[in-house]
Amino acid sequence: MSNYILPTEVEYLRLRTREFIRSVVLPAEPGPGERLMPENRKRLQRAAKEAGVFAPHVPKTFGGQGLAIQYWSAIFQEAGYSPIGPSVLNCMAPDEGNMHMLNLVASDDQKQRYLRPLAEGVARSCFAMTEPHPGAGSDPAALLTAARKVDGGWTIDGHKRFTSGADGATFCIVMASTGATEDSPAGATMFLVDMDNPGVLLGEHIHTIDRAIEGGHPHVYFKKCFVRDDSVLGEPGLGFKYAQVRLGPARLTHCMRWLGLARRALDIALDRAERRELFGSPLKDLGMAQEMIAQSVIDIETSDAIITKTGFLLATEPKAGSAMSSVAKVHCSEAIFRVIDRSIQICGGDGVSDGLPLASYINEVRPFRIYDGANETHKWAISRRASARRRAAVASGEPFLADVDQVKDPWPASGLEIQPHGHSEAAGAY
């Protein structure tokens, strides 16, 4: 997991994290079907603080390691080597994305009230954006949850679903549509809402195959939920702009964490291949196993490389970085899935039993091909951006490349009414 651009202090943090995960976290992982107990999480988080590896992405003033975004990958991959690692290091979704956004957008007071306990691991949070079908995507008009300006604050009404982490969270960042006011445009606004607000009701959980996010994926209902004016995060009406600040990096940190888990899965398979024999040879020397191992290494290294590229772009050209995060998300989510699937195959019957944790790993990463925008949606966006970029290039003078030689009328003086045409893509029914 060497990285060609890590400054020395980051490399030290990486090595500390690696050591911590391997010596402290791995032995504390829950068994098959079990979850990390809250008291264990607390104990492990204390140990992480002592080891100087806690909250790598959080500014030092809030108790973290103060890493710049282009260096997160090396550390988050080490954390993700254990399914509970990111939770122990307090860099798990959705808290990590919320911390990132709060740090960039919140007022000083809000940072003290919400970011600090989150960064210290004494509170959890959630992000309430998704709504039931036909759902709210990036179109403000489709956002059915609405906040109305009332005296001294706002009243929120609406129904959110798939609110990851909501069960047990201390507060929620809620996206709601808001009308235009004198000072702000109509649009979406983000609100910081305490979960013990009497206008908030936690609904039923959606039972999915992943387990790594504490607090599940429940429905959350808001009914005449009053919040004060200082609950607005940033400016009213700019909610979608802030969402972009959150979503691009959050997409990429998923890639980082799950890539760490893919490395774990490959290590399990390598250990298996080292000791097991088939037809009298160690598995590791059989070409079909080597094929799978090599493809997994290629998947891991290309994922690592595209994450690095995207991380640097996010740090320097956020808009280009956000676009590239679609490429990274699609590639990594599929590559990581393949790596774990191949590791299962290499481990045979144990790969699909709870003698090894691989089946639980694939349940964690399968949804990532759907969550955070289904891969098909990202591919659609990638294609449209490629077409638009090329169209602009041609418009600005680049040579158009798809002309084929025009067929000339072989009877030029014919007065033949049919016209010669370029070639067709519908080739011959011969």
Added chain:
Amino acid sequence: MSNYILPTEVEYLRLRTREFIRSVVLPAEPGPGERLMPENRKRLQRAAKEAGVFAPHVPKTFGGQGLAIQYWSAIFQEAGYSPIGPSVLNCMAPDEGNMHMLNLVASDDQKQRYLRPLAEGVARSCFAMTEPHPGAGSDPAALLTAARKVDGGWTIDGHKRFTSGADGATFCIVMASTGATEDSPAGATMFLVDMDNPGVLLGEHIHTIDRAIEGGHPHVYFKKCFVRDDSVLGEPGLGFKYAQVRLGPARLTHCMRWLGLARRALDIALDRAERRELFGSPLKDLGMAQEMIAQSVIDIETSDAIITKTGFLLATEPKAGSAMSSVAKVHCSEAIFRVIDRSIQICGGDGVSDGLPLASYINEVRPFRIYDGANETHKWAISRRASARRRAAVASGEPFLADVDQVKDPWPASGLEIQPHGHSEAAGAY
């Protein structure tokens, strides 16, 4: 290449064909960059007649072997084992498809005049349907080539492209739009046109990477091209119906012939893997080569199986068979391409040089993923048919399977204006 449903006489024909191809045709194959000379073709066709393997799909009354369509595959695969085999056996496109259609649609006189010489190998033919972009697909309105009724016959004007086999052909089957008459509806009509008709002009060739079809893929122009009334094939206005008679089977016979070539490519790779060593082992014992070989066997056997299935359907339920031919076309064209591509890989540097014929083979089969309807067009049709069939099944009472539990309003007496909804496919931005 055993086939579980071959009657004895068909199996005998298969064995004769196999022996003929291996002992007579293989030694006569042209070298790199060369083409089969006409005199050699004639000589080989005579030998094929003597060996009783000529024109397997043609009725015995016209000099063929009289095979029913469900048995063509076994024989055409043997023929396709050599790139010149189908031409030698006179079962190559476009003649083979034209013979099939003429046999089903033509009048007795037309059969004597056009089918007989074609079946005997003394004439070649072409099928002029494709037009320049925006082209004529299955929409009669898009057919720009038009035939006008005149006294004693018709006058055809238009421009066809990608008219495979036209150079050197004796006659052409032309699809042209025709207006309604007293006896026939407006639509498309097929005409039998002699290529030496003064109203026919052979245009320039489209140079493609395939070489197996004699006569190339030229443009053909029709200008005030007069043909007599007895040149109409079948009934006026039914051209698209006849085209379907031709296209489904023609699509499948391509699969058969190229599958034979894929078997040849695999045999080349197997021979190579038998004799060459790498790291001290014969290639055939190295797992990565075995992986490629096994995948190629699977591609070949599944292609064979889906062709068989489609052939039986074409014989018994032509409409279902035509639909299934889309499935066969997509699967076989991609599977065959993969088989040859893997064989190239197994043969290394020789695979991409003219020391072995594999690079020429892949040039023959790559276009098949585009010709006869691009695979994407077929997949579009396959998907639409699947949706329509399922929609009809649900409409006729089959249980609808995609309901998810409706979320109940947790505050039932609330008067809350938002409505509970079903789940959304846009999962959480957590």
Added chain:
Amino acid sequence: MSNYILPTEVEYLRLRTREFIRSVVLPAEPGPGERLMPENRKRLQRAAKEAGVFAPHVPKTFGGQGLAIQYWSAIFQEAGYSPIGPSVLNCMAPDEGNMHMLNLVASDDQKQRYLRPLAEGVARSCFAMTEPHPGAGSDPAALLTAARKVDGGWTIDGHKRFTSGADGATFCIVMASTGATEDSPAGATMFLVDMDNPGVLLGEHIHTIDRAIEGGHPHVYFKKCFVRDDSVLGEPGLGFKYAQVRLGPARLTHCMRWLGLARRALDIALDRAERRELFGSPLKDLGMAQEMIAQSVIDIETSDAIITKTGFLLATEPKAGSAMSSVAKVHCSEAIFRVIDRSIQICGGDGVSDGLPLASYINEVRPFRIYDGANETHKWAISRRASARRRAAVASGEPFLADVDQVKDPWPASGLEIQPHGHSEAAGAY
């Protein structure tokens, strides 16, 4: 699911089965996380008997429908459309394979005692072959479980694992190594052992991700387990021969059942795509969804075709059929997995939650890429068979196809000590 070769009475059975599954079995499927209760199984089996669809593969004399093996696929696919269908119809593994083998090998007494209750659904069975690592494959020498001849019978000692269905089974077919006797060679022998024999101990379960097989996958221990002479199945020493009788068809019936489940998964996705919209269009009209649907149709149809081909071969040339069953197993297990995986993707968040059953389906079929011989093992066998067949063909006179032109020494009179060689597969490091 039309099948081009079904005799009328088989088609009737298929339609009855289809109707039974849809109207009786689907409504009785257990909910998420639940299993089919024994009393429900009994009730549904009674209904199946009344509907005339019970035990399709069992001879009529034992209460089944008496289908020949080449027609099983059409019926088993209909059964597999529900995860509990095969159990209700009593054609689920491992009982189905045991019935098949008992019918072919058992004595009349054994048939009455073991086959009859099994066929009637009043008993369950298991098949104890697999042993702990390094395990017993097809090498008798590796079989550690041993039976010793004693007066009036045999004593079996050993440890079997992954004995699917053992928990709750009435009897077990045990494979044990046996020494040579006067009448029989040394080798493996199959024994019919009652599970309440005091020498049998049911061990712990191996917890795997699949749930469809009742009785789980436990360890079974044999300790001084005495059985009478009439417990030998067939002849002593012929155990591996009988295993082949069982394994080829058993492999194929898995393909059939799971293919039915893949059809179900596609129907779920089609229903979803019909009703949901994205970007203002029904999902079913979006090209990326159509691509997935079409690929799934192709996977299903090619699986169906290769199963049909293999079924006919098993009926007519069992050895060729057994070899082809490796091709079918690899293709179908991967195609079926892809179909369900794509259906999950089309269904988005619901695809990975228990709002839809797709996540449980993929847990049923993922192990099939490993069970019954890992796909890599089958590919290895497929490749070796292809090499052997080709080697034999060349030895018997077929032209060897991988010769490349020999390079001639350009300085023929040179006395140059180096020798000209053929081309190398190691192409240039240029």
Added chain:
Amino acid sequence: MSNYILPTEVEYLRLRTREFIRSVVLPAEPGPGERLMPENRKRLQRAAKEAGVFAPHVPKTFGGQGLAIQYWSAIFQEAGYSPIGPSVLNCMAPDEGNMHMLNLVASDDQKQRYLRPLAEGVARSCFAMTEPHPGAGSDPAALLTAARKVDGGWTIDGHKRFTSGADGATFCIVMASTGATEDSPAGATMFLVDMDNPGVLLGEHIHTIDRAIEGGHPHVYFKKCFVRDDSVLGEPGLGFKYAQVRLGPARLTHCMRWLGLARRALDIALDRAERRELFGSPLKDLGMAQEMIAQSVIDIETSDAIITKTGFLLATEPKAGSAMSSVAKVHCSEAIFRVIDRSIQICGGDGVSDGLPLASYINEVRPFRIYDGANETHKWAISRRASARRRAAVASGEPFLADVDQVKDPWPASGLEIQPHGHSEAAGAY
């Protein structure tokens, strides 16, 4: 093609190169079936010098642009956007790799005599390492070409094949085995040999499907070929060490150049998709085309990212960089092939005809999956390195991850002679 780590002056060079390729080189590309005429090459090279874009990788003292290896990719990709671009910019194989090695290894005199004319584009070179089957790989013992020490120099005898660029080259770098001397170990030695040396004979060409390398891939014979002592490149006996210096970067520069061509192919497809319609929509708006476009973007971006990563490693940790170049080679050679193949598919019939250059592009890149070490060989090496790295990690104390729970003997006091074992990868034949 933005790159997140380009210093300003490199970015300027990139933009100059981009402009030069588009405005000067594209219009000068030869037509279908034609090659770049020598006089045109000279004219274009003069223009490249004037534009300040010639020989980007060559030190400024030898007339190049003096780029460090980690920045080559951005420039070589721009060059590769035209198939003749690298030749025009004098950064094409094999000269580019030879320049790189000469710059690192040659004496000052040798640099003046061989590197200078090469760098200035007035001479061409070749690299004679590959030998006929069974061939010489990295095993000195397998190197049949031998050099014998004689008075004042060496005499070389041997036969090289696939000596890319040899026809028309001024000199050749020859790898030959040499015995131990007082000063140097036995091993391989590199020699600089003028091609007009009377002991050199240019043999026949191997006709391959690629055309981009001037001078083809001929055989070269050495017979009593005398060279002076100062023809030894570097030290005797260190030839394989120098070969590593050459091969890692040379592998990566192929990736760079062909990735540029992949970008060209995608642009052609994007232009096509912009203007062509199917079913009444522009191709670019059809989901199946968007799927192909998006996958191509992902292939291009991940290739770019892994090249960048490998380039930095080569600059800082050459051994790790060389190992990573195997990953880059496999991924890029397959990704680039897919991009061009998809572009062909998007362009339909024109994609396989010479109306567009795509078919010629795929002929250039297909061999790259074989040349420079077949991808299978690299995958084998990647797998072995992964196993070795993991084995070392476990040996140094990392937790071994593939233990499964040991099965306990359920009858502990039994004296049962069989032993409980861990689980087996051979799962149940149920």
